[in-house]
Amino acid sequence: MxxxxxxxxxxxxxxxxxxxxxxxxxxxxxxxxxxxxxxxxxxxxxxxxxxxxxxxxxxxxxxxxxxxxxxxxxxxxxxxxxxxxxxxxxxxxxxxxxxxxxxxxxxxxxxxxxxxxxxxxxxxxxxxxxxxxxxxxxxxxxxxxxxxxxxxxxxVTGHAEALDQSHRERERFVHIASHDLQEPLRMVASYCNLVDQRYGQALDEDGREFLAFAVDGAARMQALVDDLLAYSRITTRGREPLAVDSGAGLRAAMTQLRAEIDAAGAEVTHDPMPAVMADEIQLVQLFRNLLSNALKFRSPDRTPRIRVSAVPEKHGWRFTVADNGIGFEAKFADAVFDIYRRLHTHDAYPGTGMGLAICKSIVDRHAGRIWADPRPDEGVAIHFTLSSPAEGTSC
Known part of the structure; x- marks a missing residue:
């Protein structure tokens, strides 16, 4: 140590x-x-x-x-x-x-x-x-x-073991906390729904609105707890990076988001994707979060277009997920990767504020870098780096 x-x-x-x-x-x-x-x-x-x-x-x-x-x-x-x-x-x-x-x-x-x-x-x-x-x-x-x-x-074996122990304790804490929170949240949502079904007609407009607020609040808290648990598991449940086809990971993420892509009428294109050293499951999650983020913050004035590209660097690849959405000011380029950081109200853009924080945690675990290049009212490009497999290594 x-x-x-x-x-x-x-x-x-x-x-x-x-x-x-x-x-x-x-x-x-x-x-x-x-x-x-x-x-x-x-x-x-x-x-x-x-x-x-x-x-x-x-x-x-x-x-x-x-x-x-x-x-x-x-x-x-x-x-x-x-x-x-x-x-x-x-x-x-x-x-x-x-x-x-x-x-x-x-x-x-x-x-x-x-x-x-x-x-x-x-x-x-x-x-x-x-x-x-x-x-x-x-x-x-x-x-x-x-x-x-x-x-x-x-x-650094001792240091690594102590860090692993800390991660395991953190995951246990988050798991226990999430379990203890989820049960009362489910009860709140369930009973609110029962009240709505049985007595909804007897409530005035304000009463029904108050009930809707309670149900929505419980659902938002459940989503927040789920994302917190997912964030804590990136370092504790990740697999060893192997040579994987990043194109396959991107296609898997697009398949999972097919309904959202079609609903938004979005055009998603990509370059030929290289082989990289990565945890395949986390690579899919990384692409999914970045694509989902681009879809969520699309502009209402134009057809959403998302372009995924990859260019070689000295010891790996630099990926870019670029969109033509609403973008944001450059002063928030670092803050968007903070946990629970939101630049918009929940009513305008639903979500937990954890998506890009999870992306950063995944890239950090792979010893890469991730950063944003925003353009207000024009879109944003999210860049991240991953290592290349050694020569002769197959996916």
Whole structure:
């Protein structure tokens, strides 16, 4: 836990120090051109070997040149067996298919010159599952070419377990609270409906209006509790991301919303959709919420048009769901993703104010970004990013 706290309290400084030590130790052991000698080299090796963080250096061929004892212990192999071995084969060997694809993608990116930071889970036979926060920092020679990369891994298993426990406790609380709230809400709605059926004719106009307010209030609270429960389960019940066809997820969301799309007379079009690393169920939910949001806030003056597109980025894809609806002012671009945030009254646009908050939680869980590009009275474009599968990975 403390190591995870230290990492987050000063990640740039810690990464720089560890990177320099790993880099120096790796170059010292590499035939590509040592740049330390004598006592200085010995001191560098001693520092690298004594650092509790897990360090290694890999050459341009993706093979280990140096590994420190902490890394050997975490991998469960000796230094002699690791030096010269392929990083991808070793680090991907103790994880699941999704983790293996992630390692392959990250190593390839580091050797292409891009800094990498991600989480790596590993399970050795007879040992509990461990989770590390991994940093890959490319090493460039005097000509600017990538000569390899230094790696720093910090064991965050304790931190992750504490976070998982917190999520489980939160879900239990929300589940209990929602169950205890739902039953009286159902009773209120049921008895109000009974009153309306049996005595509705005896009530004056005001009485019937008051009764309608009570029924509507109970229904709105039930919807709010349902959305709160769905929000809490994004992190606790999500599945491991796998290579999935985002087009299939979009089509599933459109099928679920077919009645709403037809009722609005909306035109929904999309580009060819790529494969991404995602929880397939949550990807469908993400598309469904964004499409539903675009349908809800359509303009009464024109035919609703929704365009879903995807463009490649350095390590993944940027998706855009753009509409020609009522839009909103740019000053609310961040606030719309807050929980329970509403820019309009419930009477004008029914809903709980949870839709985009759920979208943000899903994208955050996938280590992506989501943001809005609004245009008042013209529409809004919601962008989000997802990672690409490693080469050779099929959906």
């Amino acid at each position: 403390r190591r995870g706290w230290l990492l987050r309290s000063g990640p740039d400084r810690m990464t720089t120090v560890a990177s320099n030590v790993s880099l120096s130790a790796g170059r010292r052991n590499s035939a590509a051109g040592p740049n330390e000698s004598g006592a200085a080299a010995v001191h560098v090796a001693q520092i690298a070997d004594s650092i509790p963080a897990m360090l290694y250096y890999a050459g341009a061929d993706g093979r280990y040149r140096y590994v420190n004892p902490a890394y050997c212990s975490w991998i469960g192999k000796t230094s002699a067996s690791l030096v010269g071995a392929e990083v991808i084969a070793i680090e991907a060997g103790g994880t699941d298919p999704a983790g293996a694809a992630e390692v392959q993608r990250r190593v390839s990116a580091a050797l292409a010159g891009a800094d990498q930071q991600f989480h790596l889970a590993r399970r050795q036979p007879g040992r509990a599952r461990r989770l590390a926060e991994a940093h890959y920092v490319p090493d460039r020679n005097d000509d600017g070419e990538v000569a390899g990369f230094s790696a720093m891994l910090f064991d």
